[in-house]
Amino acid sequence: MSATTRRPPPGPLEYGRRAWMRLTLLATFVFLYAPIATLVAFSFNDSRRNIVWRGFTLKYYEKAWNNDSLLEAFTNSLTIAFASTLASTVLGTLAAVALWRFRFPFKGPHEAAMALPIVIPEICMGVAMLVFFARIGWPTGLPWPLNLGAITIAHISFSFPFVAVVVRARLASFNRELDEAARDLGASEWQAFRDVLVPWMSPGLVAGALLAFTLSLDDFVITFFTSGPDTVTFPVKVYSMVRFSVTPEVNAASTILIAITLVITSVALWMQGRTAARRADGSGGVTEAGSADG
Amino acid sequence: MTRGRHGIGNGTDRGAASAQPIIEIRGVTKRFGAGEPAVDSVDLEIPEGELFALLGPSGCGKTTLLRMLAGFETPTAGAIRIDGSDVAGMPPNRRPVNMVFQSYAVFPHMSVSDNVAYGLRVTGVPAAERRERVREALGLVRLDGLGARKPDQLSGGQRQRVALARALVKRPRVLLLDEPLSALDAKLREAMRLELVNLRIAVGITFVFVTHDQDEALSMADRIAVMERGRVRQVAEPATLYEYPNCRFVADFIGKVNLFEGTVRAAGSGELTLEVPGLGALRIPHAEPVRGAVGVAVRPEKVRLSHTRPDAQFSFEATVEDFAYYGSETHLFLVTDKGLRLAATVPNSDRGPIRIERGAPRFVSWRPGDTLVLTE
Numbered sequence: 120m121s122a123t124t125r126r127p128p129p130g131p132l133e134y135g136r137r138a139w140m141r142l143t144l145l146a147t148f149v150f151l152y153a154p155i156a157t158l159v160a161f162s163f164n165d166s167r168r169n170i171v172w173r174g175f176t177l178k179y180y181e182k183a184w185n186n187d188s189l190l191e192a193f194t195n196s197l198t199i200a201f202a203s204t205l206a207s208t209v210l211g212t213l214a215a216v217a218l219w220r221f222r223f224p225f226k227g228p229h230e231a232a233m234a235l236p237i238v239i240p241e242i243c244m245g246v247a248m249l250v251f252f253a254r255i256g257w258p259t260g261l262p263w264p265l266n267l268g269a270i271t272i273a274h275i276s277f278s279f280p281f282v283a284v285v286v287r288a289r290l291a292s293f294n295r296e297l298d299e300a301a302r303d304l305g306a307s308e309w310q311a312f313r314d315v316l317v318p319w320m321s322p323g324l325v326a327g328a329l330l331a332f333t334l335s336l337d338d339f340v341i342t343f344f345t346s347g348p349d350t351v352t353f354p355v356k357v358y359s360m361v362r363f364s365v366t367p368e369v370n371a372a373s374t375i376l377i378a379i380t381l382v383i384t385s386v387a388l389w390m391q392g393r394t395a396a397r398r399a400d401g402s403g404g405v406t407e408a409g410s411a412d413g
Numbered sequence: 414m415t416r417g418r419h420g421i422g423n424g425t426d427r428g429a430a431s432a433q434p435i436i437e438i439r440g441v442t443k444r445f446g447a448g449e450p451a452v453d454s455v456d457l458e459i460p461e462g463e464l465f466a467l468l469g470p471s472g473c474g475k476t477t478l479l480r481m482l483a484g485f486e487t488p489t490a491g492a493i494r495i496d497g498s499d500v501a502g503m504p505p506n507r508r509p510v511n512m513v514f515q516s517y518a519v520f521p522h523m524s525v526s527d528n529v530a531y532g533l534r535v536t537g538v539p540a541a542e543r544r545e546r547v548r549e550a551l552g553l554v555r556l557d558g559l560g561a562r563k564p565d566q567l568s569g570g571q572r573q574r575v576a577l578a579r580a581l582v583k584r585p586r587v588l589l590l591d592e593p594l595s596a597l598d599a600k601l602r603e604a605m606r607l608e609l610v611n612l613r614i615a616v617g618i619t620f621v622f623v624t625h626d627q628d629e630a631l632s633m634a635d636r637i638a639v640m641e642r643g644r645v646r647q648v649a650e651p652a653t654l655y656e657y658p659n660c661r662f663v664a665d666f667i668g669k670v671n672l673f674e675g676t677v678r679a680a681g682s683g684e685l686t687l688e689v690p691g692l693g694a695l696r697i698p699h700a701e702p703v704r705g706a707v708g709v710a711v712r713p714e715k716v717r718l719s720h721t722r723p724d725a726q727f728s729f730e731a732t733v734e735d736f737a738y739y740g741s742e743t744h745l746f747l748v749t750d751k752g753l754r755l756a757a758t759v760p761n762s763d764r765g766p767i768r769i770e771r772g773a774p775r776f777v778s779w780r781p782g783d784t785l786v787l788t789e
Contacts, residue, residue: 300579307506
């Protein structure tokens with residue numbers, strides 16, 4: 120910034136100016152993003168193989184778009200993701216509020232049991248789901264989208280604990296006097312919940328829902344065990360395509376999935392930011408500071 | 414109810430004491446699980462229009478009592494009547510009282526006007542009336558023009574005003590305040606005391622506030638209930654409480670005091686003769702005949718010091734052990750020749766240098782009538 124020829128040596132906390140720190144940072148980013156960047160780059164590669172760059176093309180996107188079974192798997196994945204996100208956000212939030220608000224017998228074991236799906240190996244969950252649906256005789260061959268029910272239920276069961284954990288963490292910092300103040304001012308319990316607790320939880324709700332959506336969209340192991348021949352999801356489909364050869368078509372489909380995830384996350388963050396900004400503006404919009412809350 | 418004021422006025426209008434108290438607490442006990450009750454058979458009557466303080470150390474049950482008035486706790490035993498009707502089983506949103514919380518509990522996601530309007534909105538007050546009343550309430554707490562602000566753009570003092578406006582806009586019969594000044598810095602606290610008193614006069618309703626700060630209670634309240642371990646020890650006006658405490662706890666909790674243990678040697682004809690180890694015999698005027706062991710106390714500012722033996726009914730020789738300079742006054746810590754320690758406060762009414770040395774001899778005396786005799 121300054122025009123002086125000699126810069127002062129880095130201060131004790133100026134890690135950004137130390138060479139080894141910059142090197143570590145660079146290495147980390149390469150490690151994290153080089154595979155993804157390669158995947159995206161080769162989706163535009165005009166070649167049957169993913170080895171040598173032969174020029175730019177969009178034909179594999181076209182090919183992926185015209186691949187009906189891939190498109191079907193994609194639709195299935197999105198449908199399951201939306202349904203399970205909705206259900207697990209509601210369930211997880213209710214669980215978090217119940218655990219935060221009330222005292223009841225065996226609350227500790229209850230809380231621990233609820234968090235189990237987070238730590239249980241996915242393969243065990245998958246096998247358990249397979250056995251469970253077979254044992255209760257879950258109907259197969261239902262019309263779309265009802266045939267996705269088993270997968271959706273499985274997805275809800277492993278993603279709602281994540282929502283509950285995130286919302287619970289947010290609730291831990293809630294000032295209970297806010298709820299009491301609402302009640303004192305004439306709000307019923309429901310009104311106080313709606314007007315005070317839900318707005319407080321909303322960052323947790325958004326974060327939890329995003330987590331649930333991502334978990335559902337890219338889940339392979341549990342889905343693999345619960346899906347049938349007519350209920351193929353995107354990760355399962357990609358896996359079956361890769362078994363023959365990794366064509367740029369897979370790259371193209373994966374790139375689209377990455378793009379969708381990024382767009383949804385950005386939209387969610389933007390909506391959150393907009394709500395915060397609108398609230399900061401107030402109704403009159405005459406305040407000087409608008410970016411006080413981030 | 415006796416209302417002796419002992420000649421010290423606090424300059425506030427008390428409002429007409431109507432026949433029926435606005436708050437009646439009868440034998441209220443609150444237990445949380447086993448052990449000592451948080452509030453133990455409390456009886457209190459608060460007349461309409463009073464600025465009433467619940468004062469006590471932390472854990473004395475004052476906040477629990479306030480929360481029972483608001484409806485956030487249910488009494489284990491006893492009855493509470495607000496404005497003549499029993500409030501047992503009445504949820505907080507149906508009571509004719511509103512509360513200002515210790516943390517102010519201003520809704521962080523709502524603007525100032527939305528905060529103030531909230532209590533009207535949830536109870537279905539039409540928008541036009543709502544706007545008018547919000548404007549009025551914001552004016553009352555001098556927050557005009559800040560309605561569009563968000564709570565995080567306000568100072569602590571402004572947030573408190575929002576909490577006040579939000580409660581007052583509901584036009585409650587009683588305003589409850591939980592440690593209203595504890596979150597403010599010292600300078601602001603002082604100013605806010607006066608403002609709360611004036612606000613009480615402006616709106617003319619009853620204020621009940623909880624505090625652990627005796628200065629706050631003394632300077633603001635019309636009457637104070639001093640609580641200790643769930644029980645009300647004394648209910649009186651500030652000056653009565655300070656000058657005529659009814660027990661050792663109140664004497665010690667309100668202000669500073671020199672408290673000694675003594676025995677009554679003789680009683681009769683409006684006088685007591687007390688024997689205090691380290692001081693000797695004291696003859697003091699006292700109306701009620703008491704016997705046995707008593708607490709003998711004197712406030713530090715009542716203690717007089719002189720270089721020569723004073724022409725007083727009793728005086729003691731003492732040496733200055735230590736002293737502390739406070740600007741407006743100096744606190745002296747003395748020890749009598751018999752080893753009894755006592756504190757004295759002298760006003761620095763002259764500008765000259767402080768002429769006190771450690772180890773300097775002094776004569777200590779006070780007016781016999783300033784002696785407090787505490788039986789409990």
